[in-house]
Amino acid sequence: MGGSGISRMNELCLEANIEEPRVKESGDFFDIEFMRPKISKKEILNIEEHNIFPTDCD
Numbered sequence: 001m002g003g004s005g006i007s008r009m010n011e012l013c014l015e016a017n018i019e020e021p022r023v024k025e026s027g028d029f030f031d032i033e034f035m036r037p038k039i040s041k042k043e044i045l046n047i048e049e050h051n052i053f054p055t056d057c058d
Helices: 006-015 041-049
Strands: 022-026 029-033
Touching: 006 029
Parallel strands: none
Antiparallel strands: 022 029
16 A cells, blocks of 8 residues: 555545645655635624634633
8 A cells, every 4th residue: 555645635625525735746745735625604604603713712
């Protein structure tokens, strides 16, 4: 078993409804850029409504 694991990363991102990471070859290495999940305005408002922020916790 071997490989870079890129296909597994792609699978996991798709399962989590996140865009596949961008992969760039950089010499002998790869640069991998992961995208943030896209959330709707409704979800943002719901978060604000429930004060789910680290600074709001005791």
